[in-house]
Amino acid sequence: MGAPTERRSMKTQFLEQVPPHEISHPIPGIPRNWGLFALLIAGSALLVSFENETYAAGATTPFTTLEAEAGILGGGATISAFIPGSPVPTAPTKELEASGGAYVVLDQIGQCVSWSNPVANANAIVIRASIPDAPNGGGITATIDLYVDGVFRQAITLSSKQSWNYMNSTTNPDDPKGGGTPWHFYNEDRAAIAGTPIAAGAAIKLQVDAANAAPYYDIDCIDLESVPAALPQPPNSLSVVAYGADPNFAIDSTIAIQNCINAARTTGVSVWIPPGEYLVASLASTPLDLTGVTVRGAGVWYSMLYRKVPLPPPNNQWRSYLQVGSGTTLTDVSIDSNAIYRGAAGGDDYGLLAQGAGGWLVDRVWVQHCDAQWMSGSNGTIQNCRVADSWADGINLNNGNTPDPNKAGINLTAQNNFVRGGGDDGIAVYSDSGPSGKNTEMVGARVLNNTSVAPYWANGLRLSGGKNVLVQYNLVMDPAANSGIEVSTFGVTGHPLESATVSGNVVYRGGGWNGTDRHGMHVGSPASNSDFPAAYTSAVIRDNAIYDARRTGLAIGSTYDALLISNNVISRPATKGIWVESGVTGTESLTGNTVENLNTGQPAYQNDSASTFMGTLVGNSWQNQLPQITQQPASTSVGQGQTAVFGIGAENSSARTYQWSLNGTPINGATNSYLVLNNVTSDNAGGYTCVVTNSAGSSTSASATLSMSSSGDLGRLINLSVRANAGIGSQIFSVGFVIDGLGTSGTKPLLIRATGPALVPFGVTGVLADPMLTVFQGDTSIASNAGWGGNPQITAANSAVGAFALTDPSSKDSALYLSNLTSGAYSAQITGTSGDTGTALAEIYDATPSGSYTPAAPRLTNASARIQVGVGGNVGIAGFVIGGSTSKTVLIRGSGPALVPFGVSGILPDPQLRLYSGNNLIEGNVGWSGDPQIAATASSLGAFSWGSSPTADSALLATLPPGAYSAVVSGASGDTGVALIEVYDVP
Numbered sequence: 001m002g003a004p005t006e007r008r009s010m011k012t013q014f015l016e017q018v019p020p021h022e023i024s025h026p027i028p029g030i031p032r033n034w035g036l037f038a039l040l041i042a043g044s045a046l047l048v049s050f051e052n053e054t055y056a057a058g059a060t061t062p063f064t065t066l067e068a069e070a071g072i073l074g075g076g077a078t079i080s081a082f083i084p085g086s087p088v089p090t091a092p093t094k095e096l097e098a099s100g101g102a103y104v105v106l107d108q109i110g111q112c113v114s115w116s117n118p119v120a121n122a123n124a125i126v127i128r129a130s131i132p133d134a135p136n137g138g139g140i141t142a143t144i145d146l147y148v149d150g151v152f153r154q155a156i157t158l159s160s161k162q163s164w165n166y167m168n169s170t171t172n173p174d175d176p177k178g179g180g181t182p183w184h185f186y187n188e189d190r191a192a193i194a195g196t197p198i199a200a201g202a203a204i205k206l207q208v209d210a211a212n213a214a215p216y217y218d219i220d221c222i223d224l225e226s227v228p229a230a231l232p233q234p235p236n237s238l239s240v241v242a243y244g245a246d247p248n249f250a251i252d253s254t255i256a257i258q259n260c261i262n263a264a265r266t267t268g269v270s271v272w273i274p275p276g277e278y279l280v281a282s283l284a285s286t287p288l289d290l291t292g293v294t295v296r297g298a299g300v301w302y303s304m305l306y307r308k309v310p311l312p313p314p315n316n317q318w319r320s321y322l323q324v325g326s327g328t329t330l331t332d333v334s335i336d337s338n339a340i341y342r343g344a345a346g347g348d349d350y351g352l353l354a355q356g357a358g359g360w361l362v363d364r365v366w367v368q369h370c371d372a373q374w375m376s377g378s379n380g381t382i383q384n385c386r387v388a389d390s391w392a393d394g395i396n397l398n399n400g401n402t403p404d405p406n407k408a409g410i411n412l413t414a415q416n417n418f419v420r421g422g423g424d425d426g427i428a429v430y431s432d433s434g435p436s437g438k439n440t441e442m443v444g445a446r447v448l449n450n451t452s453v454a455p456y457w458a459n460g461l462r463l464s465g466g467k468n469v470l471v472q473y474n475l476v477m478d479p480a481a482n483s484g485i486e487v488s489t490f491g492v493t494g495h496p497l498e499s500a501t502v503s504g505n506v507v508y509r510g511g512g513w514n515g516t517d518r519h520g521m522h523v524g525s526p527a528s529n530s531d532f533p534a535a536y537t538s539a540v541i542r543d544n545a546i547y548d549a550r551r552t553g554l555a556i557g558s559t560y561d562a563l564l565i566s567n568n569v570i571s572r573p574a575t576k577g578i579w580v581e582s583g584v585t586g587t588e589s590l591t592g593n594t595v596e597n598l599n600t601g602q603p604a605y606q607n608d609s610a611s612t613f614m615g616t617l618v619g620n621s622w623q624n625q626l627p628q629i630t631q632q633p634a635s636t637s638v639g640q641g642q643t644a645v646f647g648i649g650a651e652n653s654s655a656r657t658y659q660w661s662l663n664g665t666p667i668n669g670a671t672n673s674y675l676v677l678n679n680v681t682s683d684n685a686g687g688y689t690c691v692v693t694n695s696a697g698s699s700t701s702a703s704a705t706l707s708m709s710s711s712g713d714l715g716r717l718i719n720l721s722v723r724a725n726a727g728i729g730s731q732i733f734s735v736g737f738v739i740d741g742l743g744t745s746g747t748k749p750l751l752i753r754a755t756g757p758a759l760v761p762f763g764v765t766g767v768l769a770d771p772m773l774t775v776f777q778g779d780t781s782i783a784s785n786a787g788w789g790g791n792p793q794i795t796a797a798n799s800a801v802g803a804f805a806l807t808d809p810s811s812k813d814s815a816l817y818l819s820n821l822t823s824g825a826y827s828a829q830i831t832g833t834s835g836d837t838g839t840a841l842a843e844i845y846d847a848t849p850s851g852s853y854t855p856a857a858p859r860l861t862n863a864s865a866r867i868q869v870g871v872g873g874n875v876g877i878a879g880f881v882i883g884g885s886t887s888k889t890v891l892i893r894g895s896g897p898a899l900v901p902f903g904v905s906g907i908l909p910d911p912q913l914r915l916y917s918g919n920n921l922i923e924g925n926v927g928w929s930g931d932p933q934i935a936a937t938a939s940s941l942g943a944f945s946w947g948s949s950p951t952a953d954s955a956l957l958a959t960l961p962p963g964a965y966s967a968v969v970s971g972a973s974g975d976t977g978v979a980l981i982e983v984y985d986v987p
Contacts, residue, residue, distance in 0.1 A: 057449070057473045057474055057475040057504060057505055057506040058449065058473075058474065058475025058506070059384075059416045059417055059418045059449055059450055059451040059475070060416060060449070061386070061418050062225055062226075062227075063119075063124075063126070063223040063224060063225035064118050064119050064223065064224050064225070065099075065221050065222070065223050066115045066118070066221060066222050066223075066224065067099065067100045067102070067220075067871070067976075068102075068103055068104035068113050068220055068221055068222070069081065069100055069102040069103065069104060069975070069976050070100075070115075070870040070871045070874060070976045071104065071113040071114055071115045072113065072114045072115070072725050072727060072731065072837070072868060073104060073111075073112070073113055073731070073868075073906070074110075074111065074112040074113070074114065074205075074207075074727065074728065074729070074731065074837075075108065075110035075111040075112050075207075075729075076108060076110075076111055077104055077105060077106050077111040077112060077113055078104070078105045078905075078906065079102055079103070079104055079105070079906055079976075079977070080094065080102065080103055080104075080105055080218075081095055081098075081101055081102030081103075081975070082095040082096055082101040082102070082509075082550075083909065084101070084509070084548050084550070084572065084574065084909075084910075084973050085572075085574045085599055086574075088511060088512065088513055088518075088550045088551065088574075089513050090513055091181055091513055092167070092181065092182065092183035092184075092185075092456065092480060092481070092513060093480075093513070094130060094185045094186075094218060096478070096481075096512055096513060097183070097184075097185050097186060097421075097454055097456045097478075097480040098186070098220045098454065098478065099128070099220055099221050099420065099453045099454045099477060099478050100220075100221070100477070100478065100975075101478055101509050101975075102975070102976075103130070103218045103219060103220045104219045105216060105217075105218055106144075106206070106207075106208045106216065106217040106219060107208075107215065107216035107217070108208065109208055109209060109210055109212075110207070110208065110209075111208050112147075112205050112206060112207035112208070113205070113206055113219055114147075114203050114204060114205035114206070114837070115203075115204050115205075115222070116201055116202075116203060116204075116765055116766035116839070116874075117198050117200055117201060117202045117203070117204050117224060117765075117766070118200060118224070119198075119200060119224045119225065119226055120199065120200040120226060121197035121198070121199070121200075121226045122193060122197060122198040122200075122204075122225065123193050123197040123225070123226055123227055124190065124191070124192055124193060124224070124225045124226075124227045124301060125146070125156070125190070125191055125193055125222055125223065125224055125225075126188050126189070126190045126191075126222060126223035127144070127156060127158060127188070127189050127190075127191075127206070127219070127222050128186050128187070128188045128219075128220040128221050128222070128223075128420070128421070129144075129158050129186065129187070129189070129217055129218060129219050129220060130160070130163065130185040130186045130187070130217075130218040130220070131158050131159075131160045131214040131215075131217055132160060132164075132214060132215055132216065133160055133163075133164035133176055134160075135176070136175075136176070136177065137164070137166075137174045137175045137176050137177070138161065138174065138340075139159060139160035139161030139163065139164060139340075140159075140160055140161070140214065141157050141158065141160075141161065142157070142158055142212060142213050142214035142217075143155035143156060143157050143158070143211065143212050143213075144156055144158055144206050144207070144208065144212050144214075144217055145206070145207050145208070145211070145212060146193070146205070146206060147203075147204070147205040147206075147207055148198050148202055148203070148204060148205075149202050150203065150205075150836055150837075153193065153194060153195060154191075154193070154195075155211065155212070156189065156191045157189065157191075158187070158189050158214070158217070159187055159189055160187060161187075161340065162187055162338070162339070162340055162369050162389065163184050163185055163186055163389075164176070164182060164184065164185065165180075165182075165183060165184045165341050165342075166178055166179075166180025166181065166182055166183075167180050167181045167182075167183050168180050172341070172345065172346075173341040173342070173346065174340050174341050174346070183456055183457075183480075184423065184456050185218070185456075186220055186389075186421055186454075186456075187389060188368065188388045188389055188420070188421065190301075192227075192301070197226065198224075200765055201764075201765020201766045201767075202765075202766065203766050203837065203838065204222075204224070206219060206222070220454075227299070228299070230275050230298035230299055230302040231296070231297070231298045231299050231302075231332060232298075233272045233274065234270060234272060236269045236270060237264075237269055237270040237271060237272040237296070238260050238263055238264050238267075238269055238270070238272065239260070239272045239273075239274055240253065240256060240257045240260045240271065240272065240273050240274070240278070241274055241276075242260070243256045243257070243259045243260040243263070244256035244259070245257050245260070245273075245278055246276075246278065246279065247274055247275065247276020247277065247278060248276060248277070249276075249278070249279050249306065250279070251279065252280070252281045253278040253279055253280060254280045254281065254288065257273075257278065257280070257288060257305075258288055258289070261288070261289065261290060261293050261295065264293050264294075265291075265292050265293050270293065270294040270295065270296060271293055271295040271296070272296055272297075273295065273296070273297040273298070273303040273305070273333055274297075274298060274303065275298045275299075275302040276302075276303065276304070277304040277306055278303075278304065278305050278306065279306060279308055280305050280306065280307045280308070280320060281307065281309065281310070281320075285319055286319055287319045287320065287321045287322060287323045287349075287350075287353065288322050288323065289323045289325065290322060290323060290324055290325065290328045290330060291323065291324075291325025291326060291327065291356065292325060292326065292327040292328065293327070293329075294328070294330075294331075295329070295330050295331070295333070296329075296331050296332055296333075297331070297332040297333035297334075299332050299364075300332060300333065300334045300364060300365065300366040300386075301334070303332065303333045304333070304334045304335075304336060305322070305333060305334070305335050305336075306335075306336050306337065306338075307320040307335075307336070307337035307338070307339075307347075307349070307370075308337070308338050309337065309338055309339060309347035309349075310347075311338065311340065311346075311347050312345060312347075313344060313345065313347050319349060320337065320349045321349045321350035321351060321352060321353050321370070321371075322335065322351070322352050322353070323352075323353050323354075323355075324352055324353065324354035324355070324356070324360045324362060324375075324380075325354070325355060325356040325358075325360065325377075326356030326357060326358030326359065326377070326406070327356070327358050327359070327360070328354075328356070328360045328361070328362075329360070329361045329362075329363070330352075330361070330362050330363070330365060331361075331362075331363045331364050331365070332363075332364050332365075333365055333366075334365070334366040334367075334368075335351050335352070335365065335366070335367045335368070335370060336367075336368045336369055336370070337349075337351075337369045337370050338369070339369055339370065339371075339391060341391065342371065342392060342423055343391075346391070348370070348371050348391045348392075349370065349371055350370065350371045350372060350373070350374050351367035351370030351371065351372070351373050351387070351390070352365070352367065352373045352374070352375070352382075353375075354373075354374070354375040354376060354377055354380055354382075355377045355400070355404075355406045355407050356377040356378070356380070356406050357377060357378050357405050357406050357408065358378075358379075359377070359378065359379035359380055360377060360379075360380040360381075361380070361381050361383075362375075362380075362381070362382040362383070362385060363381075363382075363383050363384050363385070364384045364385065365382075365385045366385065366386045366387075366388075367385070367386075367387045367388075367390070368387070368388045368389050368390075369388075369389050369390075369391070370390060370391065371390065371391045371392045372390060372391075372392040372393040372394070372395070372396045372424065373385075373390075373393070373394065373395045374396050374398065375395065375396060375397050375398065376397075376398050376399055376400045376406075376407040376408070376409055377406055377407060377408065377409075377410075377412070378408050378409075378410040378411060378412075379410065379412075380411075380412050381412075381413040381414075381415065382395060382413070382414050382415075382417060383413070383414070383415045383416050383417065384415075384416050384417065385417045385418075386417065386418045386419070386420075387417065387418070387420075387422070388419075388420050388421055389420075389421045389423075390419075390421070390422045390423050390424075391423040392422075392423050392424040393422060393423075393425045393426070393428045393458075394417075394419030394420075394422040394424075394425070394426045394427055394452065394455070395414050395417060395419060395426075395427045395428070395450075396425070396427075396428045396429075396430055397409065397413075397414055397428070397429045397430070397442070397445050397447070398428075398429070398430040398432065398442070399430075399431055399432060399439055399440065399441070399442045400432075400434070400439065401432055401434045401435070401439070402435075402436070402439060403434065403436070403438050403439050403440070408440060408442075409431060409440075409441075409442035409443070409445065409466070410442070410443050410444060411443070411444040411446075412442070412444075412445050412446070413445075413446040413447075414427060414446070414448070414450055415446070415447075415448040415449055415450065416448070416449045416450065417450045417451070418450070418451045418453075419450065419451065419452045419453070419455075420451075420452075420453040420454055421453070421454055421455065421456065422452070422455035422456070422457070422458075423455070423456060424455065424457050424458045425455065425458040425459045425460075425461065425462040425486075426452030426453070426455040426459070426460045426461055426476070426479070427447055427450055427452050427460075427461045427462070427474070428459075428461070428462040428463075428464065429442065429445045429447060429462070429463050429464060429465075429466055429469055429471075430442075430462075430465070430494070431464065431465030431466040431489075431494065431495040432465070432490070432491070432493055432494055432495065433493045433494070433495050433531060433532075434493055435493065437493065437531055441465065441466055441467055441495040441498065442465065442466035442467070442469070442495070443466065443467045443468055444467075444468050444469075445466055445469045445470070446469075446470045446472075447461065447463075447469075447470070447471045447472070447474060448470070448472050448473060448474070449472075449473045449474065450474045450475075451474070451475045451476075452474065452475070452476045452477070453476075453477045453478060454477065454478040454479070454480065455479050455480065455481070456480045456481065457480070457481050457482075457514075458479070458481060458482050459479055459481075459482040459483050459484070459485065459486040460476035460477065460478075460479040460483070460484045460485060460507070460510065461474055461476050461484070461485045461486070461505075462485075462486045462488075462490070463485070463486065463487050463488070463497065463500055463502065464486075464488060464489050464490035464494055464497070465489045465490065465494050465497050465498075466495060466497060466498065467498040467499050468499055468500075469497070469499070469500040469501070470500070470501050470503075471485070471500065471501070471502045471505065472501070472502075472503050472504050472505065473503075473504045473505065474505045474506075475505070475506050476505065476506070476508070476510065477507075477508040477509060478508065478509050479509075479510055479511075479518075480512045480513065481512040481513055481514040481518070482511075482512050482514050482518045483510050483511060483512075483518050483519050483520065483521060483522040483555075484507035484508070484509070484510025484511070484519070484520045484521055484546065485502065485505060485507055485510070485521045486521075486522050486524070487500065487502055487521065487522070487523045487524070487539055487541070488522070488523060488524030488525060488537055488557075489524070489525065489526050489530070489532075489535075489537070492527075492529055492530055493530075493531055494526065494530070494532075495532070496525065496526055496532045496535030496536065496537065497525075497537045497538065497539060498538060499538050499539070500539040500540070501539070501540045501542075502521075502539055502541045502542075502544065503540070503541070503542045503543045503544065504543050504544065505544045505545075506544070506545045506546075506547070507520050507521060507544065507545070507546045507547065507549075508547050508548055508974070509547070509548045509549070509550060510546070510549050510550065511549050511550035511551040511552070511574070512550065516551070517555065517557065517581075518550075518551060519549055519550075519551045519552040519554065519555040519579075520546035520547075520549030520550075520551075520552065520553045520554060520555075520570070520573065521541070521544070521546055521553070521554045521555070522554075522555045522557060523537060523539065523554075523555070523556045523557060523561055523563065524537065524558065524561075525537040525557075525558065525559050525560045525561055526559075526560075527559075533559075534560065535560065536560040536561060536562045536586060537560065537561045537562070537563075538561075538562045538563075539561075539562075539563055539564075540563075540564045540566075541554070541563060541564070541566075541568065542564070542565070542566045542567050542568065543566075543567050543568065544568045544569075545568070545569045545570075545571070546568065546569070546570045546571070546573070547571050547572060547973065547974075548571075548572045548573075548574075548973045548974075549572075549573040549574060549575075550574050551573070551574055551575050552573055552574075552575050552576040552577070552578070552579045553570030553571075553573040553576070553577050553578060553595065554568065554570060554577070554578045554579070555576075555578075555579045555581060556579065556580045556581065556584055556588070556613070557581045557584065558581060558582075558583040558584050559583060559584065559585060560584075560585050560586050561584060561585075561586040561588070561613070562586050562587050562588075563586070563587070563588045564588075564589045564591075565578075565588060565590045565591075565593060566589070566590070566591040566592050566593065567591070567592045567593065568593045568594070569594045569596070570593070570594070570595045570596070571594075571595075571596050571597050572596075572597045572972065572973055573595075573598065573599075573602070574599065575599070575602055576602055576603050576604075576605075576606050577595030577598060577602070577603065577604040577605060577622070578590070578593065578595060578604070578606070579605075579606050579608070580606065580607040580608055580609050580610075580613050581608055581609065582608040582609055583609060584608075584609040584612065584613040585609070585612040585613060586612075587613070587614060587615045588613060588614070588615035589615050589616050589618075590615070590616070590617045590618070590620055591616075591617075591618045591619055591620070592618070592619045592620065593620045593621065594620070594621040595620075595621055595622055596621065597926070597972075603622075604620075604621065604622030605617075605620065605622050624694075624695055624696040625696055626694070626696050626697045626699050627650040627656055627692040627693070627694050627696075627698070627699045628650060628699070629648060629649070629650050629692060629699055629701050630649040630650060631647065631648055631649030631923060632648070632701055632702045632704070633646040633647060633648055633675075633688060633689075633690060633701055633702070633704035634646075634704055634959075635704045635705040635706070635707075636704070636705075636706060636707075636959045636961065637706075637707045637708070637709045637887055637961075638680055638706070638708070638709065638715070638886050638887050638889075639708070639709050639710075639711065639712075639714045639886050640680070640681065640682075640708065640710075641679050641680065641681075642679075642714065642715075642886070642888075642889070642987065643676065643677065643678050643679075643680065643889040643959070643986045643987060644676075644677045644680050644684070644706055644887070644959050645674060645676050645677070645889050645957045645958060645959045645986075646660070646674070646675040646677075646688050646690070646704055646706075646959070647674050647675075647923065647957065647958065648673055648690045648692065648701055649673070649923070650673075650692045650699070656692055656693065656694050657671065657692070657693045657694075658670075658671050658672055658673055658690055658691070658692055658693075659671055659690065659691045659693075660675045660688060660690045661688070661689050661690070661691070662684075662686050662688055663686045663687055664687075664689075672931065672933050673931070674931065674933040674934070674957050675688065675690070675933075676933050676936070676937060676957065677706070680706070680708070681708075682708050684706055685706050685707055685708050686706060687703040687704070687705050688704050688705075688706060689701050689702070689703050689704075709885070709886045711884075711885045711886055712854070712855060713853060713884045713885040713886070714855055714884050714885075714886050714888075715882050715883070715884040715885070715886040715887050715888030715960075715962060716846075716853075716859045716860070716882065716883055716888060716985065717846070717859065717860040717861070717880055717881070717882060717883075717888070717890075717983070717985050718845070718846040718848075718860070718881050718882070718883035718884075719801070719843065719844065719845050719846065719879075719880060719881035719883075719964075720735075720737060720843075720844045720860060720863035720878075720879075720880050720881075720983065721841060721842060721843040721844065721878065721879050721880075722735055722841075722842050722865045722867065722876075722877070722878040722879070722981070723764075723839065723840070723841045723842075723877055723878075724839070724840065724842075724865065724867040724868065724876070725837065725838065725839055725840075725867075725868060725874075726756075726768045726771065726830045726831060726832060726837060726838060726839070726840040727837045727868075728831070728832070728835060728837060731837075731868065732829060732830070732831055733829070733830040733831070733842065733865075733867075734827050734828070734829045734830075734865065734866065735827065735828045735829075735830075735842045735844070735863065735864070735865045736825065736827045736828075736862075736863065736864045736865070737825075737826050737827070737828070737844055737860060737862065737863040737864075738824070738825050738826070738860070738861050738862035738863075739821055739822070739823050739824060739826070739858050739859070739860060739861070740823050740824075740858060740859070740861040740862075741823070741857075741858045741859045741861060741985075741987070742987055743856070744823070744855075744856055744857055744858040744859070745856065745857075745858070746856070746857050746858060747819075747820035747821055747822055747858070748820075748821050748822075748823075748846065748848070748858045748860075749817070749818065749819045749820065749821070749846075749847040749848060750817075750818050750844060750845060750846065750847055751794070751798070751803065751815065751816075751817050751818075751843075751844075751845040751847045752773065752775060752815065752816045752818065752828050752842075752843070752844050753773070753803065753806075753813070753814070753815040753816075753842070753843045753845075754771040754772070754773035754785075754813065754814045754815070754828070754830040754841070754842055755771065755806070755813040755814075755840065755841045755843070756768035756769055756770070756771045756812065756813060756838060756840050756841075757769065757808075757812055757813055758804075758806055758808075758811060758813045759839065759840075759841055764839055765839075766838050766839050767838045767839050767840070768830070768832055768836065768837065768838035768839060768840040769832070769834075769836055769838060770786065770787070770812040770832055770833040770834055770836065771786075771812065771813060771814050771830050771831070771832065771833070771840050772784065772785070772786040772830070772831050772832070772833045773785050773786070773814040773815070773816060773828060773829070773830055774828070774829045774831075775816060775826060775827070775828050775829075776826060776827045776828075776829065777824055777825070777826050778824075778825065782818075782826075783816050783818060784816075785814040785815060785816050786812070786814055786833045787811070787812045787813070787814060787833075788806060788809070788811070788813055788814055788815040789809055790809025790810075791815070791817075793817050794806065794815045794817055797815075797817045797845075797847055798815075800847065800849070800850070801845040801846070801847055803843065803845060812833070817847065819847075822858075823858045828842055828844065830842055842865070844860070844863065846859070846860055853884070859985065860985070861984065861985040861987075862941070862982065862983065862984050862985065863982070863983050864980060864981065864982040864983070865878065865980070865981055866904075866978060866979070866980050867969070867978070867979060867980075867981065868976070868977070868978055869908045869911070869969055869970060869971060869977060869978070869979045870976050871970070871971070871974060871976060874976075875968055875969065875970040876894075876968065876969035876970070876979055876981060877966060877967075877968050877969075878966065878967050878981050878983070879964065879965060879966040879967070880964075880965055880966075880967075880983050881963070881964045881965070882960055882961070882962045882963060882965070884962055885962065886962075887959045887960060887961045887962070888959070888960060888962075888985065888986075889957070889958070889959040889960075889985075889986040890957075890958060890959075890960060890983055890984060890985065890986060891934070891937050891943070891955065891956075891957055891982075891984040891986055892915060892955065892956045892957075892958070892981075892982065892983050892984075893913075893943070893953065893954070893955045893980075893981070893982045893984075894911035894912070894913040894953065894954045894955070894967075894969045894979055894980075894981050895911065895946075895953045895979060895980040895981075895982070896908035896909055896910065896911040896952060896977060896978070896979050896980075897909065897951050897952050897953055898944070898946045898951060898953045898980075899978065899979075899980055902944075904978055904980075905978075906978050907977050907978050907979070908969070908971055908975065908976065908977035908978060908979040909952060909971070909973075909975060909977060910926065910927070910952045910971055910972040910973055910975065911926070911952070911953060911954050911969050911970075911971070911972070911979050912924070912925075912926040912954060912969065912970050912972040913925050913926070913954035913955065913956060913967060913968070913981075914967070914968045914970075915956055915958065915965060915966075915968075916965065916966045916967075916968065917960075917963060917964070917965055918964075922958065922960075922965075923956050923958060925954040925955060925956050926952075926954055926972045927950060927953075927954060927972075928946070928950065928951070928953055928954055928955045929950045930948055930949055930951075931955070933957060934955045934957060935948060937957060937986060938955075938984075941984045941986065943982065943984065952972075957986075967981060967983070969981050
């Protein structure tokens, strides 16, 4: 972890939104001015600085995925999500099968979910969704409507004909009346986007209209892509069409395609599959054999081989896969089928089957609704491919089941592939000795930079046996049934894992419903009934990041393991950090591992086989080490009677105590991480230090000096601003603020602005085109504006307060100059004049003329905003500016769970709060831990109470010198929802 310490807890809920006025407290929108403006419009760059571990792993894809739960909901749409840390269900659920662990429910006309398009010239979309099965099985189709910038573009057909299976059905897996357990809820449907490609920043919306007939649409995510033109026919190639293949899907093309391949093999040229959809429905008992030939298509969106199997299939074995052999190169095609469940009876067969001692290459191939890509042989590579809705493993590197030099499993590579919704392991390495026990073990398998998302059965990534295996830089998310990564062997005949390196991988939300021994990462070895019962699993596990495991972060299971585990980060596991289960024998070396953000009462490390599984533990976060001070108290200067706060952050052991001293003398009762000094006088001036103690000893902070200032130009809030989406109905953008100050009187001039079009030159996309600004005092509207119209008073005020200029009088940005506001609570509401939606910036400036401030005048004392917090560039970003010549103490809060008693739904379950000055992180917090100084300060300011018990809400107390600051609110576990952000002036 970086400089500041973060106090975290993990309790989450997802509820729907309600209008801002249903919260009884002012709704502060956290602020900023021109000096902070760059941060407000560049949230994604900020995010990278503290969450870039997410992007270090996984595939680079030609498409961008947008999670539905990170979109903007409308019309009463809701989010359904698995709550991290809650008990894992014992059967499949839509939440567990969803990427991100959440989906959006659209079940009424008018409900919608929208996103700002991040892809320039998007012309293709994939929708991953669940619509109901037919009453008797077999699925249905139904359309959903796509809008661009509020204008209907097209209806897109979704299908459940290849989802909704029933596990352990007494009839067949597609029969809902066979007594089976429903699972495999989602299907991916792809479509070209009609009309002009969609510009980056445009609003893309999926909406249920009257013509959309499904009872509900559960939207998991969408992929957006700018698909280039079709590739031309390469030179020295034979076209399958010239051999009778039909690109119009009218007649079977199997024999014609094979004849073309055979001719190319004979003449030494390549095969070309022109744009089109080719029916492959022959009853031949052999597959299409590509051995020794290069086969190219026009691109995965253009050249499709579709296997339309008679259902139910004939009794003879249906062989409809593509066979890749020695010397094969297969690129730029798509493969799909009409199979309805796993196994021959459901019309299922491999998508690709590779073998051959002479090497092969599969590149840029998209496979959907097929069985595994079963890849054996030697020196073969599958790369840059995507696999969706497979009936078995997405990609399986293996050595076959019988001894065969063409299936040896030597130096096989899976690299930069994207697999989602697999029906078994997302990606697997499978070294099997076979029924005879004579199959040689795999050597040199490499699984590199792949993404595996939401398999509905088995693991996200499985490493089962082999030698010199490398699993590196993969991103694994949301396995519904088993573990994120499984490091072990498979079955009775599976070879042991002789040597492997598992490094640089990132795992989110591992550990599913299929039994309790499912975790973020799990290590195992051959079982007692294995052909190798005494074999060890030997692996190096290093530099991995395991987040939000639904059970243990890293579990080490029976029976024999020899492990080197170093420099891994395990954060927010539901139960233990690292757990050695009972019955394990072997050795371990644990060095430099970090386990953080544990739930109450859960151990960072637990060895239940201490007498048989032994080794060395050095430099791990849970070991007895002196406290490491990560945030030093900062010197400050305040005026007479003001409040000063010193804070300290520390790591290593949660059992820490604090003791603050002034000039070396301990201060009675000063035993918290914050030291709050109220009503400061000269007696409080001096040097402050803090001693942090744990069971290993003590560490002393640097000294911070408190000095007194005689200046009458006291520190104060002079600008508050927040960027958010301005919606309609329950998603209106509202910023609350308070003008007040103990012992003050008179009025306060303010400049209030609502900008949309003016943000475009700064790179902001999806802006609100015509923001209307309305200011309320209580429930009474006191002023409004729709289009500032070049008002000279606004121009002068912009210049006076240092706001960025509004240069176009015809722009529809809005602004108000209010010269004499009395003390009280206000709110600024931003809506689209024409009922539209988009991103807007709300700004509130203290317009007191330069040099005329007096402490007797009222001031801005509180600002708040209820915002929809997303991910990436849609995190909540708010700013504020402290003016004057002395420091000012502020309380900043990010509320999520605390809003539930006020009837707010769809809340952000675990708000993470971070405070920046420019690009420099000052302090962060996740879970305020019931800090008594936070509670006391909030109470003294009249803030609504969070109670005295720790919650997942976050807060910061800080005394800050004059300058511009920004507060960033995001989901600690990458989740989304409604949050309330508040900034208070602490007098």
